[in-house]
Amino acid sequence: MTSPPITAVIFDLGGVLIDWNPRYLYRQLITDEQELDTFLSTVTTSDWNEEQDAGRSLAEGTALLAAQHPQHKELIEHFYGRWSEMLGGAIDGTVQVLTELRASQRYHLYALTNWSAETFPIALAQFEFLHWFEGIVVSGTEKMRKPSPEFYHLLLTRYGVEAQQAVFIDDNLRNIQAAQAIGLHTIHFQTPEQLRTELEALGVLPAAS
Template sequence: MLSSPITAIIFDLGGVLIDWNPRYLYQKLIPDEQEMTAFLTDVASPDWNEEQDAGRSLAEGTALLVAQHPQHKELIEHFYGRWSEMLGGAIQGTVDILTELKSSQRYHLYALTNWSAETFPVALEQFEFLHWFEGIVVSGTEKSRKPFPEFYHLLLTRYNVAPQQALFIDDNLRNIHAAQALGLQTIHFESPEQLRAELQALGVL
């Protein structure tokens, strides 16, 4: 059973509702799988991308990386120059769950996302379901990100959400652990089927 009645459900976006993966772009640019993996691990790394998610401008982030790896200048510039090609579409099974939750009118629905303020408008235009949330807190806009506690507090305070009455869904265990430390109830997302089963077991669906 839930430890406290749920009044709000907070979704992560990338990897939960939206299929975003740099490999969708770079498999076109770097045919060799090992070379592509090395580039996305050692050059255009998740840590580097997260700094843009935390508010650093795309131009500054790109320039810094090009200065460090000038031999990869063109590949680095494609990361944000062709960013939309990293979007694989909606994760439909999760969108179906969101649709049911919205239709039930039992919960306040929010999103808490690590996403660049400069690229998020692309997603807003492409995915209609993003307009179903009562509020979306975007890291790039706020100049903070998961898993930092102050980023979670921004949403909780802005929308008057009691942490013990909120259910947080994210595919990153690091972000789940941070939410738990703040008293939120959590589900570590692995697949739409697993999420549905856990929500049903909790009586949310």
């Protein structure tokens, strides 16, 4: 029995199309690399940031963390106060893949992102290619996030996408595994070149001659 054709491509944004990394900011503020590693792994952790991605306000998240780590209050406040300095720019090779998919007019293009509703407008204003998607589902707006199955189903339902006819691209293995569990084709993003190769193998992009 042949698989149904892929008709939709769903992109994660941070780490796939957009280079976002707190180190870009905090290397300006913490010169000792070991001290920087400790701060990012024990204070402004991924788990803490993901609560803002899931809908908690930046003000509340900042206040809670500053109360837990009063000695780092000023550094914590910079996380969202100077958030735009964490944006390293577009990941050009992936943007080129997106450009080719858009030009082919064969696929519906969507994005599913864990991102604060308060900071996402900054990226939307900075990156023109974000306006190429038919729809972007932002965790902070919906108050749910990957890897929750409900978050994936929200996009599929909202845009009438069949899981078996879509490929989902993400750099986080946890999110890839959750997508696989609901029947999506997946690509665990590592580099633009690897992404292109895997899309060619799926027949989504033409194989290089």
